[in-house]
Amino acid sequence: MALVSVNDLHKSFGDLEVLKGIDLDVEAGEVVAIIGRSGSGKSTFLRCLNQLERHDKGTIRIADQYLDGKAMSPGELSKNVGMVFQSFNLFPHKTVGENVMLAPVIVRQEDKAKTERVAREVLDKVGLLEKFDAYPAQLSGGQQQRVAIARALAMNPKVLLCDEVTSALDPELVGEVLRVLEALAREGMTLILVTHEMKFAQDVSNRVVFMHQGRIHEQGDPQTLFKDPKTAELRQFIASVL
Amino acid sequence: MELDFSTLVPYAGELVQGFVTTVVLTAISTLAGLGLASLVAYVRSGKASLLGRMLGGYVEVTRNTPFIVQLFFLFFGLSALGFKISALFAAFLAMTLNLGAYSAEILRAGIEATDRGQLEAARALGMSRLQSYRHVVLIPAFARIYPALTSQCIIVMLGSAVVSQISVFDLTYAANFIQSRNFRGFEVYLVVTLIYLLLAVGMRQAFGFVGRRAFAFRQGGNA
Numbered sequence: 001m002a003l004v005s006v007n008d009l010h011k012s013f014g015d016l017e018v019l020k021g022i023d024l025d026v027e028a029g030e031v032v033a034i035i036g037r038s039g040s041g042k043s044t045f046l047r048c049l050n051q052l053e054r055h056d057k058g059t060i061r062i063a064d065q066y067l068d069g070k071a072m073s074p075g076e077l078s079k080n081v082g083m084v085f086q087s088f089n090l091f092p093h094k095t096v097g098e099n100v101m102l103a104p105v106i107v108r109q110e111d112k113a114k115t116e117r118v119a120r121e122v123l124d125k126v127g128l129l130e131k132f133d134a135y136p137a138q139l140s141g142g143q144q145q146r147v148a149i150a151r152a153l154a155m156n157p158k159v160l161l162c163d164e165v166t167s168a169l170d171p172e173l174v175g176e177v178l179r180v181l182e183a184l185a186r187e188g189m190t191l192i193l194v195t196h197e198m199k200f201a202q203d204v205s206n207r208v209v210f211m212h213q214g215r216i217h218e219q220g221d222p223q224t225l226f227k228d229p230k231t232a233e234l235r236q237f238i239a240s241v242l
Numbered sequence: 243m244e245l246d247f248s249t250l251v252p253y254a255g256e257l258v259q260g261f262v263t264t265v266v267l268t269a270i271s272t273l274a275g276l277g278l279a280s281l282v283a284y285v286r287s288g289k290a291s292l293l294g295r296m297l298g299g300y301v302e303v304t305r306n307t308p309f310i311v312q313l314f315f316l317f318f319g320l321s322a323l324g325f326k327i328s329a330l331f332a333a334f335l336a337m338t339l340n341l342g343a344y345s346a347e348i349l350r351a352g353i354e355a356t357d358r359g360q361l362e363a364a365r366a367l368g369m370s371r372l373q374s375y376r377h378v379v380l381i382p383a384f385a386r387i388y389p390a391l392t393s394q395c396i397i398v399m400l401g402s403a404v405v406s407q408i409s410v411f412d413l414t415y416a417a418n419f420i421q422s423r424n425f426r427g428f429e430v431y432l433v434v435t436l437i438y439l440l441l442a443v444g445m446r447q448a449f450g451f452v453g454r455r456a457f458a459f460r461q462g463g464n465a
Contacts, residue, residue, distance in 0.1 A: 052362055078368025089363035093381040093459045102377060103367035135459045148363075155367060 003028040003190055004049070004159055009058035011044055018044045019055070020214035028158070031191045033201035033222070036211035037237060042194045045211065046161050049192065050081040063158050075107055082157030086164040088144040090136040090151070096123065097132040100151045108155075115154070122150040126180050142173030146180055153184075160184070162193040178204075198241055202226055210234045247429050253420040260416025261437060263330075267412065268399040268445075271334050275341030275398070276391075282346035284375050287353045297346075304343035310404045312336050317408045333405035333412075341398045348390050352383035385457040392449040396442050403438075413437060 002025035009022040018041045026032050034042045047053040049060060051067055060067040062080045090099050100119040104110045123129045126146040136144055145165055152160055162181065166174045178200050185191055185204050195201055201208050202222045209219040210233075218225065218234045229235045250257070282297045304312065316339075317332035327335070356379050364374035384391070406415035417434040421427045 050366055052365065074365045074370060075368045078366065081366075083363075083366040085359055085363060085366075087357075087359045089357070089359040091360065091363075091378050091382075093385070093457070103369065106373050106377060107368040137459060151367070 002026060003030075003063060004192070005059075005061040006049075007059045009045070009048060009055050009060065011041075011048060011053060011055045018214055019048070021058070022214075022216060024209065024216065026159070026190060026192060028190055029188045030207065031185045031205045032193070032207050032209060033205035034192065034194045034209045034211060035196075035198070035201060035237070036217075040211040041214040042211045043163055046083075046163050046192065046194050049159075049161055050083055051077050052083075078103070078107065078155060078157075080158045081161060082152030082155055082159070083161040083163065084145070084148050084152055084165050086167050088136075088141070088148045088168070090144055090147055092136050095133050095135055096128065096139070096147050099136070099147060100154045103151070104154055118154055119150075122153040123147070125153070125183070126150045127176075140173060141169045142176045145169065145177045149177075149180055149184075159190045159192060162191060162195070164194050164196065166195070166197055196241070198226070198238075210237065212237075243428070245429060246426065247433070249424045249426045250420065250429055250433060253416075253424070256416045256419055257413075257433070257437075259411055260413040263411055263415075264399070264402060264413040264441070267330075267333060267337065267402055267405070267410070268395075268441075271337035271341060271398065271402075272395050274334070274338040275395075276345060278338060278342030279345040279349050280380060282342060283349040283353055284372075286346065287350055288371065300339075301343045301346055304340055305347070309336070309340055309401050310407065312340060313404060313408060329405075329408045329410045332408060333402070333410045336405070337398055337402055340401070341394065344394050344397075345391055348387050348394060349383060352385075352387035353379055355386055356383060381456075385453075385460055388449070388453050388457065392446060392453075395449070396445050399441060399445060400438060 004024070004026040006022055006024045009019050010017070011019040022045055034045065036042045044053055048055045049062070051072060054071070055069040057069070065076070065080055067077075091102070094102060097116070097119055100123060101112075101115045104115045104118065105112065120129060120132070123132060126149055128143060128146055128150065131139060131143065131147070136147070139147065165181075166177050169177065174197070178197065181191065181193070181200075182204050193201075193205070205222055207219060208222045208225045210217050210225070212233050218229065218231050225234070226238060229238055282301065285291070285294050285297055286301075288294065313332065313336040316336050317327070317329060320327060320332075360378055360382075361374060364378045369377065402412060403414040406412050406418060409415070413434055417430050421430045424430075
């Protein structure tokens with residue numbers, strides 16, 4: 001059974017229909033890169049998966065949890081899904097360690113000692129254990145984003161959503177974040193990424209999904225998809241970004 | 243006219259008592275008022291609700307009526323209704339409610355300036371609205387509006403002079419008391435004016451000291 005299963009997902013903002021029926025299954029351990037022009041609905045789709053946007057129609061199942069677009073408590077929603085954002089969104093008044101430990105302690109009521117152990121583990125994984133007591137303002141963008149990844153991992157998600165996580169970074173800082181994601185992929189973490197890093201999509205993902213005008217227009221394994229696009233839209237898109 | 247400050251010496255005790263009352267009253271109503279403001283701003287920055295509208299009414303009434311009338315209303319008005327409260331408690335209540343209303347509005351501006359990404363990150367991590375307000379929104383909001391808040395608290399301290407009108411033995415009451423005994427109005431009010439000035443300057447320093455430590459994260463310093 002797929003870990004994530006999306007059926008006929010629709011979402012409108014006012015009169016503008018952004019998602020016009022998305023179907024997608026993602027297996028555990030799969031790395032799915034979603035590409036497409038801005039406005040194609042890829043970020044909205046990602047945000048529906050943890051209900052930052054509630055969808056209008058269709059169903060989403062993540063592990064054993066069904067999302068039908070009705071209100072759910074954030075605590076419930078965060079059980080299976082973690083998210084990393086374009087703009088990092090670290091809490092500026094908390095140290096790196098506190099950023100990572102906050103949700104496990106107040107949302108899951110886990111004990112402090114265990115949480116700190118986990119926090120050190122995940123920070124070590126992203127190579128920033130020595131920044132445990134630093135404030136976000138003291139870190140580079142790339143470091144902040146790696147802390148944001150660690151913060152999401154501390155909640156032990158089954159799926160990690162990444163929304164253009166390198167778009168706000170200076171070019172020389174992109175690599176360090178992608179390397180962390182690559183390592184996660186190798187460890188078997190299920191990743192769904194909206195990305196503009198075509199090379200990363202090509203090298204690391206198991207599947208690339210091309211979205212166009214609110215639908216999945218074409219998808220497949222990265223080698224075939226990039227070398228031999230079937231549709232004119234994808235051909236144009238690839239030509240414009242490579 | 244000759245200035246003669248030695249006439250104040252026998253009344254040093256009253257001055258100290260007045261000073262202590264003003265400082266303590268200001269300190270506890272500042273803490274209580276900011277606590278109240280945090281609650282009011284939380285309710286008012288959420289979805290429209292009956293409670294939110296009632297708190298909106300409280301904020302508007304407080305900000306559009308004189309402080310001395312609020313004080314009289316609490317002290318004389320409530321006791322006429324059968325709620326007997328001491329002058330000191332009425333003063334504390336009036337100052338707390340007054341600061342609560344003004345600083346709730348100031349704080350709301352700080353909350354509204356919160357980046358949407360902060361709220362989304364908190365939500366994605368599973369925090370409820372109250373948890374995200376308490377742990378994510380509130381401290382940076384206070385940091386943003388801290389200078390305005392400092393001024394508001396000083397205004398309340400200076401405004402507390404009117405509690406002498408309901409016979410609270412504060413600094414102004416002490417001045418009136420001494421002046422009515424020794425008839426050295428100029429000396430008394432000169433000294434008391436200077437004490438208020440020093441209090442205001444001292445408060446600003448103290449707020450700055452606390453702010454630099456509490457909000458050290460903003461400078462990216464090693465705190």
